[in-house]
Amino acid sequence: MxxxxxxxxxxxxxxxxxxxxxxxxxxxxxxxxxxxxxxxxxxxxxxxxxxxxxxxxxxxxxxxxxxxxxxxxxxxxxxxxxxxxxxxxxxxxxxxxxxxxxxxxxxxxxxxxxxxxxxxxxxxxxxxxxxxxxxxxxxxxxxxxxxxxxxxxxxxxxxxxxxxxxxxxxxxNPIEAKSNEFYSFSKSDKAVIEKLQPFLKEENKYRVLLVAHHHHWLKHISAADRINIKNITDGVHFESIKSQINETMSRFAKFTPFVRQLEAKANPKSESVTDAIDNVITHRVFGPIIFFGIMLLVFQVIFSWSEYPMTWIEDAFAWGENTVKDLLPDGWFTRLLTEGIIAGLGGIMVFIPQILFLFLLISLLEEVGYMSRAVFMFDKLFQKFGLNGRSIVALVSSGACAIPAIMSTRTISNWRERLITIMVAPLISCSARIPVYTVLIGFVVPAGSFMGFNQQGLAFMGLYLLSIVAALGSAMVFNIILKKDNNSYLMMELPIYKPPIWKNIFYNVKEKVLAFIVEAGKVIFVISIILWFLASYGPAAKMKMAETQATEISAIKGLDDEASEQLLASLKIENSYAGHLGKFIEPVIKPLGFDWKIGIALITSFAAREVFVGTMATIYSIGGTDDESTIRERMASEVDPITGKPIYGFATSLSLLIFYVFAMQCMSTLAVTKRETKSWKWPIIQFVYMSALAYLGSLLVYQLFA
Missing domain, CATH: 3.40.50.300 (P-loop containing nucleotide triphosphate hydrolases)
Structure with missing residues (x-):
């Protein structure tokens, strides 16, 4: 025992x-x-x-x-x-x-x-x-x-x-098999085993041989022992690669003859059916077309299936907020529960339907044997960018949400290629950017058509293409910077097509969803509370002054209760710690064409990119609505009090669009990156390089078109 x-x-x-x-x-x-x-x-x-x-x-x-x-x-x-x-x-x-x-x-x-x-x-x-x-x-x-x-x-x-x-x-009754039944050690192997066995105090000769091959990376071998083992292997002129090849060929020579005798395929239907399907599925031309067709279908299903449960989750948390407000007296604790904790939890839970459906469909494709074909098709192309064939799943998934996309990189066995995929996946434009794009594109591209295509729709597609180019370009840079720990090449077998095992799919989806809720959720929860505090509180004198101003303006303009509350919220956020932070960073973002109000939106939208729209609604006091057309009208009417020019002119709007294409404005993604890499190092690098890319891109665009 x-x-x-x-x-x-x-x-x-x-x-x-x-x-x-x-x-x-x-x-x-x-x-x-x-x-x-x-x-x-x-x-x-x-x-x-x-x-x-x-x-x-x-x-x-x-x-x-x-x-x-x-x-x-x-x-x-x-x-x-x-x-x-x-x-x-x-x-x-x-x-x-x-x-x-x-x-x-x-x-x-x-x-x-x-x-x-x-x-x-x-x-x-x-x-x-x-x-x-x-x-x-x-x-x-x-x-x-x-x-x-x-x-x-x-x-x-x-x-x-x-x-x-x-x-x-x-x-x-652990009856041991005969040692070396399938491999007769070569003369070189015997020499290194004879020298190493007393040093390692290991009885099993094949384990000694494996240590001779792998001592340079095995963690249980101390640095001093590695030097001694290297001296021993060098002393007997042990050639690891040659030994591995000889061993592999020797083993196949031993068991291949009896395996061939053992197998008798009376009706090898599986190979012919699988091969017939693969002739189309992995075709140089039709294969990628079929793949993108399947992925398009997958994301259509994800959006259509997740729309209702995501709405139900949002409604449930909205009901929870209202219920707490009704049951508890107004005060900082109630606001902490409603605007901080419950809102933070809602920000976590709302992603669950997308994560669930994405992994449900990806697991289904994996189970039936299709994903192995997709990996095979794209591996050669992606290797040039330091990626892996399996990276295609994550990059396409990022079009919906980078969170489940990063989690899907677990299928990439090579850690370096998995890391590069994690680092560049958030650059692909996700669904959270859509509200931002929708609001801003109208300021950049006028309505109308070009060669029968909607101009704003083409601009929308252009932003997605820009994000793809940025992701592949960044991957190439990481491929140069990150040290190669081993040579990566695709070694896999294409399984036969078979019906899925639903139990496997259930456990896989369950694992991914729970990992997101428990691991990433803890970080998102804490940051949500911090952001709530920054946006809700400020210097006492400033906040008191904001209340006085709101009361006076409401009385002068005869605003109703709802409009008065919205005006108060706008003035409070301007004088809050987040507002002060916005004004503090204004000199840094001014070369991009941004003012302090946009600065606040940049800060608050770090909780999630789509928060930009809600922040603009609050700042511009538009009666509590987040209707995008109303926001566009209010933003379009904003003018610089000094120059008299529109705040959201062509240059500023294009600059802001470019910023949101590249920027890491999503704490949930950073939380998942931390969870998947088991380190804060990589999410920090991810945030820094994407922010730098966003800043430089916006700076270039604004300076060119201002």
């Missing part, structure tokens, strides 16, 4: 093997997501009863193709399995193998066998194999592999109880 409180069983397998599906079946609601120490990769761990109240911890390790990893996610598997003292080191392994791709998946299986960790091999997708006429002999395979084999189907949850019982038996 392990010294741990509960024994650990690791789920290991290639990507798309069904490993996560099995994890969901075994753990159900008894699972949680954390992160591996020192890295940003999620750690999924849960509990399961293997039978008769024999509970063990199940850890779902990242998918990998071999013990020679190509990404930071894959390195975690090697890091754990080369260090028996690691707290996540498993007492047993369930290796999940896709029977439809048996030969490729046996490479990692054979390496795990040589590590001599008790293992059960779960032959997954047997239901699909049987339907496609794939005949296999699991007893023959078990004899050849030297480990217990259990045919299962995650889709039908077939033989799961047998798998549990077999795993429990393996934990009780």
């Amino acid at each position: 392990s010294k741990k409180e509960k024994q650990i069983v690791a789920l290991i397998g290639n990507p798309n093997s069904g490993k996560s599906s099995l994890f969901n079946i075994l753990t159900g609601l008894r699972q949680q997501v954390g992160n591996f120490p020192g890295v940003t990769v999620d750690k999924k761990i849960g509990s399961t009863d293997l039978g008769n109240n024999n509970f063990v911890d199940i850890i779902d390790l990242p998918g990998t193709y071999s013990m020679y990893p190509n990404s930071s996610d894959e390195r975690i598997v090697t890091e754990i399995l080369t260090n028996p003292d690691n707290p996540n080191f498993p007492d047993a392994i369930i290796y999940v193998l896709d029977v439809m791709n048996m030969e490729r998946h046996l490479l990692l299986a054979s390496q795990l066998i040589d590590l001599q960790i008790p293992m059960v091999l779960a032959l997954n997708m047997t239901d699909i194999a049987e339907k496609e006429g794939l005949v296999y002999d699991s007893e023959y395979l078990e004899k050849k592999m030297g480990v217990k084999i259990v045919p299962i189907s995650c889709r039908e949850e077939k033989n799961i109880d047998i798998l549990k019982a077999t795993t429990l038996e393996k934990l009780r």
